[in-house]
Amino acid sequence: MAAKPILYYFDGRGRMESVRWLLAAAGVEFEEVLLETAEEFDSLIKDGKLMYQQLPMVEIDGMKMVQTRAILRYIAGKYNLYGKDLKEQVLIDMYTEGMKELSDLFMLVPFAALEDWEKSVKFITEKATQRFLPVYEKALKDQGKNYLVGNQLSWADVFLLEVILMVEECKSDALSAFPKLQEFKAAISKLPRIHKFLQPGSPRRPPMDEAGLEAAKKLFNLEKGLLFKYSTIVLVEL
8 A cells, every 4th residue: 555645844725735635636645744843844954855945845656746836746647637638738737827826926915014914915816806717717618617627627626726715715705707617616616525625624724824824934934024025036935
C-alpha cells in the first residue's frame, strides 16, 4: 500500500488549500505536518528539504515536491483530473491560471492593514465579478455541461468551486448575475468526494481569522500590511 501524501504547511488555507481540495476530489487520504514556529521552518530549510526555501511542500511518491502549481499539476495528472489530451490540458491551465490570480488576491486580504481592508475587499470582488467570473460563466454556457473542460471532472472544476466559495465569503450575492455558475456550484458541491470535503470536520480550512493570521506572521516573520504594500515582490509563497 502506497504511503499517504504528507503536507507541510501551517494550520491555515494559504496555497496549501488548493492541494487539500484536489486530493480530496481525487479521493486520496493525506497527512499533515503543521508548522508552528519559525525554528521549525528554518529546520526544513537547513535540512535541504525546501528547494526555494519556501512552503508549501508535499511528500508524495518518494519526492519532496515544492511550488504549488507543480504539485497541483502532478496530482491532477496522477489522478486523471488533467484532461484527456494537450488541448484540454492547456484549457485547464488557462482557466486555473486565472483562478490562481484571483485566489491570490483574496489570500492577501487578511494581511491588509485595517484601514485598507474594506477598500481591498471591494477592489477584489469587483475584479472577480467583472473580469474573472464572466469568463467561467461563458465557458460553462459554451460547454453545455457542468464541467469547464471535456466530459468529466478536472482540476479546473475543483479550483473553480474553491474560488467561488472564497468570493462568496466576501460577497454573498456574487453569483446573482451568473446562472451557469450557480448551476455549476450546486452540481459540483453534490459530488460525493466534494460533498464530504465540505462537511464539518474535514481537512478543509476556514477563512483566516486573527489567530491564524498571527500564526502565519510568526512562522514566516510577516508584518501586517506588508504583503499589500509590497505586493509586486514575492516575499513568501503563502
